[in-house]
Amino acid sequence: QKEVEQNSGPLSVPEGAIASLNCTYSDRVSQSFFWYRQYSGKSPELIMSIYSNGDKEDGRFTAQLNKASQYVSLLIRDSQPSDSATYLCAAPHGSGNTGKLIFGQGTTLQVKP
Amino acid sequence: GAVVSQHPSRVICKSGTSVKIECRSLDFQATTMFWYRQFPKQSLMLMATSNEGSKATYEQGVEKDKFLINHASLTLSTLTVTSAHPEDSSFYICSADDRYNEQFFGPGTRLTVL
Numbered sequence: 001q002k003e004v005e006q007n008s009g010p011l012s013v014p015e016g017a018i019a020s021l022n023c024t025y026s027d028r029v030s031q032s033f034f035w036y037r038q039y040s041g042k043s044p045e046l047i048m049s050i051y052s053n054g055d056k057e058d059g060r061f062t063a064q065l066n067k068a069s070q071y072v073s074l075l076i077r078d079s080q081p082s083d084s085a086t087y088l089c090a091a092p093h094g095s096g097n098t099g100k101l102i103f104g105q106g107t108t109l110q111v112k113p
Numbered sequence: 114g115a116v117v118s119q120h121p122s123r124v125i126c127k128s129g130t131s132v133k134i135e136c137r138s139l140d141f142q143a144t145t146m147f148w149y150r151q152f153p154k155q156s157l158m159l160m161a162t163s164n165e166g167s168k169a170t171y172e173q174g175v176e177k178d179k180f181l182i183n184h185a186s187l188t189l190s191t192l193t194v195t196s197a198h199p200e201d202s203s204f205y206i207c208s209a210d211d212r213y214n215e216q217f218f219g220p221g222t223r224l225t226v227l
Contacts, residue, residue: 042220043206043219046218088157090216092214093159098162099145101216105156
C-alpha cells in the first residue's frame with residue numbers, strides 16, 4: 001500500500017487561475033512534508049516544505065497541512081504556463097531519522113495560455 | 114537552496130562496460146546522499162542511501178554488486194553501474210540532505226546502454 005498518494009492528473013487550469021494540488025499520506029507520525037516540481041526531462045526541484053498545521057506561503061505558492069486529516073496541498077496562484085510540470089509530494093519514509101523520503105506518483109499540471 | 118552537481122549529465126556506453134556517476138554538494142556538507150532512478154513516465158525510485166564513511170544501504174531489489182556506491186567525503190558520492198546492460202538505461206538522480214533534512218537534487222544523469 002502506497003504511503004503517499006496523489007492524483008496523477010493531468011490537472012488543467014487556465015492561465016491566471018489557482019491550481020490546487022492534493023496529497024494524502026498514511027503515516028500518522030510524519031512531521032514534515034515537501035513539494036517538488038519536476039519539469040519533463042529534468043530532476044526535481046524543492047519548492048516548499050511544511051512542518052506545522054496550517055498554511056505556509058511563499059510567493060505564489062501556498063502549502064497547506066492538516067495532520068488530523070493526513071492531507072497536504074499546494075496552491076499555485078496566478079498560474080503561468082511556466083508552472084506546467086509534474087508536482088511531487090514527499091514525506092519522510094518510516095520511523096527513525098534516516099532522511100529517506102517517500103514520493104507520491106506526482107500530479108501533472110498543465111496551465112493553458 | 115543548496116546546490117548539488119552531477120557529472121556526467123549524459124552518457125552513452127556499450128553493453129558490458131562500467132559507468133561512474135559523480136554527485137557533489139557544492140555549498141554544504143552532506144552527511145547523507147541518496148541515489149534514485151527514474152524510468153520514463155514513472156516516479157522516482159530510491160536505490161540506496163549513502164552515508165559518508167560507511168557502506169551504503171540499498172533498497173530491496175537493488176543489486177549492491179551491480180550498483181557500487183562510494184561516499185568518500187562529505188561533499189562527494191559516486192555511483193558506478195557495473196557491466197551495464199540496456200535494461201539499466203535510465204535517468205539516475207542523486208540528492209543530498211542538508212542539516213534541515215531537506216533533500217536537494219542534482220540535475221541527473223541520463224544513461225543509455227547500447
